[in-house]
Amino acid sequence: MVRTHRVTIQDVAVLSGLSICTVSRALRNLPNVSEKAQRQVAEAASKLGYKASAAASRLAGGGTGSVAIVAPTATAWFFAQAVEAAEEVFGDSGYDTVLVSLRNKATIRRQFFSDLENLAQRVDGLLLLNIDLAPAEVEALEACGLALASVGMGNVPWDNVGIDDEHAAWQATQHLLGLGHWDLAVLSSNEHPVVTETPRFRGFRRALDEHHLTVHPDFVVGSGPSIDDGRRAMTELISRGARPTAVFAHCDEAAFGALTALREHGLSVPKNVSVIGMDDHPMSGFLGLSTVAQPVADQGAFAANLLCERLLNIETPHQPSNHMLDTKLIERKTTRHKR
Amino acid sequence: MVRTHRVTIQDVAVLSGLSICTVSRALRNLPNVSEKAQRQVAEAASKLGYKASAAASRLAGGGTGSVAIVAPTATAWFFAQAVEAAEEVFGDSGYDTVLVSLRNKATIRRQFFSDLENLAQRVDGLLLLNIDLAPAEVEALEACGLALASVGMGNVPWDNVGIDDEHAAWQATQHLLGLGHWDLAVLSSNEHPVVTETPRFRGFRRALDEHHLTVHPDFVVGSGPSIDDGRRAMTELISRGARPTAVFAHCDEAAFGALTALREHGLSVPKNVSVIGMDDHPMSGFLGLSTVAQPVADQGAFAANLLCERLLNIETPHQPSNHMLDTKLIERKTTRHKR
């Protein structure tokens, strides 16, 4: 095999008959480049299939040409959808997508933050997916000088796309209450150390408050986003002796797990227990799972676009925006009136 | 924010009283460094909190420190699992993981191959997941000089990890035949342009052959790996007028889709139709889907390890190995004796 020499900016310069410097400027759409030069460079570059070396560019002070997506886990349906949608946007904008999964582990998460400065040398931007941040972590992220955007993270000093989690949870809970249930259990996301401090939990509680009901601690359990997580959580709830007549799971997969656990304990849905999730997973229709639908791929793509925009204007100050996409209650067969 | 000057290897060299070169060697544990020098360098480095600049190191050293995972889609359960498992291995070995999803689109796939040489400048290795390769594509991959490894790709000139797809499909089909079914339909993977040329299809056909049955073309349909893909495929099968008494789907998610479509057409499982999938998705237990289980994360991790090994010894010639992991038939409730 012949080791073909890497195509460098020098090659483009020679082919286009211009200097390296002009090529560099043209390629980055900097001002002070004539239309003609611009055209020549573009032509030469595409003819040679030139792509700047991320390392060299970074070393010299430019960007790396890649962005990282940071997700609590890469396997849950929501994240896989969002990641792929974002990857598409990044690819179209010429960025490589580096995947960083925290694998739902505190140690890995700590490691991520302690390695942040290093990561900052290897990527230009970070797309954060549903990471529940402590103030010091927000600070660390801002300090590292990367372009930032996120999905599903309220109240952060960078662009965010999400749904109104509190409202969505309220919708789900309200649905359950409207069916006459008052012994409600909740599988709350355990991404936050305190499961009662997530927006979805707040929505759940608010709905109860409005009906002058209180949340019984035994009816609250933390759960990860996977089917197994949901199953474990529901099993624990049951083994505590909790006997809710309805359950709100923070995502559909956790709800699937809850369905599994309930059946394993001889409880039938919706006869004995109503169950509602959130997401509208493709399986939910088949299973008849009531849920609150949210646009997942849209959120990933939208946030990725915002990040790309930030990447282009990283120097200009910017007022962070927060975009809320709509959610919709979908009543199916796992929820019914309390008998 | 004060932009503090970054600590460079130069600083470490000065503090330790040695040359940059010796520091560089000491830091990377290369031979020809005295114990004393090693100690001095380590001390100086830790005192200064020195971390090598990834960009500079890559520029000088040739390596990029990242590998790409190429998957037909990133959203299907199998791929999400494999990707996360591989990402973990790569991370532990100090590599960044670049995600490339072909999104099941021929155009993107073509683009990937035409951009391959470029990608080769941005990563050190490629982990290919279930990509059905034409001979020219194999050649292109080998020519690009990257370390290679794959999951689920038989007969390639690099290390591969997979299951015996043909056998696994045979196991599933054999199970159906053993239950007395002979009008068998198959949702075959459409990753290959000809759906009857995949290993799983061959296993399906071989089982039929052994029972002196032939495959009716109307009972064969291509399907992607998602639930919706399976649903569409099964719907098409039905709309053709095909009335199989049993269906083999190339993966569990496609089987879930088939289940959905069957129910939509008033066919009950397993009363009217038996269904078997492949993977053992976490939902399969709950749904009672019979399937052939395969270790998914193991395959991703195993192949990632093989790639890391290749990365370290990229210069040394190497005899490609093909590792087959075991599969296991799991009989549940979607398959029953033909009545």
Place this chain on the structure above:
DNA sequence: GCCAAAAGTGTAAGCGCTTACAATTTTGTC
């Protein structure tokens, strides 16, 4: 002790890019 081989260390040339700043060309004005 002597000398060659081995071990340890230093010098300097890049890797491919960005960016002051200098040099050149174009533009606009009177």
Place this chain on the structure above:
DNA sequence: GACAAAATTGTAAGCGCTTACACTTTTGGC
């Protein structure tokens, strides 16, 4: 047309690291 200002392009100096190769020190056999 002449000339200054503006626009464009080129020169050259790094960015922080690795590595071939030269150089110095240590080792060990006789």
